[in-house]
Amino acid sequence: MTATVALPRVAARPAPLLSGYRFELVKLFAQWRIRLLLLACWIAPAGFVAVVSQQNSLPTDTIFGRWMNATGWAGSLVVLSFSCTWALPLLTSLVAGDVFAVEDRLGTWRHLVVAVRSPRRIFVAKALASLSVMLLLVIGLATSSIVGGLAAVGDRPLVGLDGQLLGPADAAANVLLAWACVLAPTLVFAAVGLLGSVALGRSPMGLLMPALLAFLLQIAQLLPLPVAVRLALPSNAFLTWRGLFTEPAQQGPLLIGLAVSVAWALTATTLAYRLFLRRDFTDLGYERSGRRVVVGGVLPLAALVALTVAVLAASTPVNGSGIERTKLQAVLATSFAHLYRLQTDELNRPAVTEAQLRTAASCDKGGDLVTDEGPGNDWRCVVSWHLPGATAVGTAVYQLDVTADGRYVADGDGPKEVNGYFPVRTATGDAPNPLWQFDGLVDLLAGTSKG
């Protein structure tokens, strides 16, 4: 017969969070895939920006692309724009989307639970570790692209999205702030990656969830959605950093984008956390479950979108697409005035101010049969301005391609000495004509003003 003897103990204390966090980092950095990503993010952007900046053919389809050989700061913004479209969602897929699933594949959950002794701490450590790696990747993209641009082109002023010239210091601050702003939507995709990784176990679908979400949101953003719906999408903050490059900055969409991102990140992380804690770690057969994904992830996030749309619809003054004739006229006239001054400097003409120019624009979309609102490439605008001491009013025509997210590309249509040709003839030779083609941004949230 035996006897129970009271031995010291029982329930062991969980492993320190810092130890768990370090262990997760060690595991992540031991993966060749992560090391390759780090290498790519810290080297490739510099090479890309340095090479492209020296080319005659610039990526003018990408915002700020047309200024890549004019300032070193534009290259970083091109990389940022590309990253927001594809790179960041894919990076989150590969890092956060796999951080839980890898334990399923290796069959190490039981080992980890026994070692750490707290599923909560395992979750927190994994989430923090994957976010740390993501942060390192984003910092790499930003640093590398900035270094590449500055080395190849130099620290020169940057033309903003309203034609305003930003000095190097302001450009630097805005570029860094823009990179910081996209951390919020990156967190969203990282959180969705965690959710997919937790909900789908070893299934590769968990890995693909952020990429799949990004793809769906990309499609949605191409549609002429009402402003409230557009702003409620978690990927909107991947675009709203562009508002930093207007004067005044378009803070409304930016702040809403950040708030929506934070709400999504918190919700998705909480859902992943709850799913994780409910998991049965003795069940080796933990496989993907469509029901678990729908009930535990898709439905709550869809409800969040609906709630956000309702709140934004009730609290914002704008209905429809947010792209209206009067707003477009105002931003086009402003941009033209700023860029006219830039052209004046290039051509060594007598200096003028924006106030003296009294620029105005008159826009029409698709002729009389079409309502003058919404995105489209059928906007035609006539810009007029006054020169000091001259009685004649100058006019220039632009074809505008306005996209649903508020960005527009103005393509000069004459007269040729103002905006009809790409180069202008300066005292030192031909130089790019700033009025020929330029990018601009309509504040979707701004109230209608008579212009």
Place this chain on the structure above:
Amino acid sequence: MDGTPVAVRARGITKCFGEVVALDGVDFDVTAGQIHGLVGPNGAGKTTLLGLLLGLAVADAGTLEILGAPVGRRLAVSDGVAGFVDGPGLYPSLTARQNLAALAALRGSGGARAADVDDALAQVGLTDVAADRVRGFSLGMRQRLGLAAALLTRPRLLVLDEPANGLDPAGKRHVHGVLTGLADEGTAIVLSSHRMDDLAVLCAEVTILATGRVVFAGPVSKLAAESGELDYRLLTSNPANAQRVAAQTPGLHLVSAAEPGGQRDAEALVVRGAGPALDELVVRLVDAGVAVRELAPVVPPLEAAFLALTDTGIRAGQDDEEDRR
């Protein structure tokens, strides 16, 4: 009362997964310094019981005491408990030393140091490959590294699931030596295995589970004794005469001349009977001038008892969802 501390005392443990009853009123006792075998067919509930001991799951009913303290209703790994279920759970992209060092760090409390890691690696004979990535390890090496990970925490209760899986004879002998050494130092070891020969060598007591219930618990010797009549393979100098003598021996039955694997051996007989009947057979064969070349159980006694108790023949082939737990 012998005063030996109890490492595990389970009473009426029940655990269900949905409608599947994995454990049904299980009693389970392990004393300090004992190597206790846990056997059962697939789906018997072994892994679930090991999971409860490791704190991976909580029982739905019953009481469980580990190392003298009751286990509550929350997931919690008891201090002093280590081991693994369904493989040692290693990270292939890390080296052997990195795997152990990470585990040591997770244990915290300043416990294991680099020297402890090296010591654990040395105990299982993996010093030479400490800097190699686990990706290149054989199954046996992984098993040994898993054992090293468990040893690192200096456990008082070691829970192991098929630790000899994939080991060559030398590796198995080495692991057996480590386990018996730990038991000698007072560590209680719960050893789940399908290798009856391993259990017979290592374990003082075994618990046999079948469909979530205990069908036997006690010393291995008692289990072997309970096996009753066994089948024996008989090789003689004159099979025809031997068959005639066997047929006339009281208490003995001729079964067939087929080998367990199905291969027929014309020279061999298979007879079934208890010890006294076999003794009588040998005497009669000698009297008849038939030389006995071999008389050995077709199935070892422990395995025979296991098969009889768990009714494995009936269950064979059944899809066993529960066993994955």
